Amino acid sequence: LVEQVLINLLKNAHEACLNQVKPQIELKAAKVGNEVLITVSDNGPGISSEAMDKIFIPFYSTKPNGSGIGLSLCRQIMVRHEGKIGVESDGKITCFKLHFPILDSGK
Numbered sequence: 001l002v003e004q005v006l007i008n009l010l011k012n013a014h015e016a017c018l019n020q021v022k023p024q025i026e027l028k029a030a031k032v033g034n035e036v037l038i039t040v041s042d043n044g045p046g047i048s049s050e051a052m053d054k055i056f057i058p059f060y061s062t063k064p065n066g067s068g069i070g071l072s073l074c075r076q077i078m079v080r081h082e083g084k085i086g087v088e089s090d091g092k093i094t095c096f097k098l099h100f101p102i103l104d105s106g107k
Contacts, residue, residue, distance in 0.1 A: 042093070043092065
């Protein structure tokens, strides 16, 4: 399921960069404190402030042929894994952040 989240975010990033002269998509992972942080960022046109509050709502889409299912599903998968998904966008860079807690295995 986490693979599906990454596929969806990378697909969205690719679509966002289609009209960029120098498209850039970056995927990073790191252990930060007691969690694993995975980021997917791109240099597409960004997400408007109006859309930022709605992008995780089922059936909301800014794409002409979008279903509005992808990011909603991503959020549900993250919750199922006791994680969180967030996004930042400033018109130059859009960055989705996946936060996974490092669970104590009892050892």
